[in-house]
Amino acid sequence: MNTTDIEQNNRENFRCLLDTFSMPGTVKNINKLFDSYTLAIASVLLYSEVTYLNLTKEDFSIINAITNSKESTVEETDYLFCDSLKDVLRVIKKGTHLNPDYSCTIICLCDSFDGENITLRGPGINNQRDENYPVNKEFIEEFNNNNISYPLGNEIVFLNKNNGQIKSLCRTTKLEIA
Template identity: 45%
Template sequence: MDKIDIEKLNRENFRSMMNALSRPGSIEEIKPLFKSNLLAVANTLLYAEVSYFYKGNEDFELINAITNSKELSENEADYVFCDKLDEELFEAGKIGTMKDPEFSSTYIFKCKNFEGIEVKLSGPGINGSSNHTLPISKDFIEKFNNKNSTFPMGNEVFFINEKAQVLALSRTTKVEVL
């Protein structure tokens, strides 16, 4: 059995995730944990003082044991994980308040790849604007732009594909369908 330096893995994955978030539309590599990209991200983000909600088929029991984070409902959780894009789940999450915008939900969606609707991204971290394809729907774009319309409130969204890559949209990103 190979030894896993979980702390090192978490540091590397956290850096990749923050790079993706600071440059929306960019693609970063992550390293799987227990052969799972989603569990690697969950282990990176979760700890005893935060909560999560998970909708899917992966086994989160080991992550529960390692992180000791609390499982709450989708409208109370700090981190929301899902095996696919789920617009209703996205709409249910908290967006924080003007005084405490950090009390919002961060979403992590699994996807096969980053192919989908062609969009134009603009905002902080993007030089002017850039065109990308994202594994989302027009309805999701409308919900994303609506939930993130009152800065500093809003949500960050991470997409993790089957190739162990992550792409993110920050709450300050503007998404337009092309």
């Protein structure tokens, strides 16, 4: 019988998430949970006091049972799991000055990191870094606008659903077309 230590898996995947947020442009591999990379990230991030919205084809019923996290709307959710970033940055919550942590983190599933070549600047980046992300020019403008009033803003995790690689952008990262 093949068993998985969910707690150990969550610790390892959490470390990968932290590394990608603290060093934007870094690529890490996460471990599957329940034969899914998406559910692996959901298991790390979700618990009974946060909300989520799943706009992917993944079945979250087992995550619901394990985490007791509640589903919400796109405007109010803490964690948004999606296959496309089209129009979501305009409506998700960005936190308040009193509670900047009341913002939405996006987990965007993609087939690869191919896309726009972007120059990243900010904390965790030595001077600047050029990287490919599966986004377009409109996204770059919206992302920068959402994160203009630090500490308000959003974080985004890009998850390659084919191989479990993750790459993130945090609210302190400034983006430019390379």
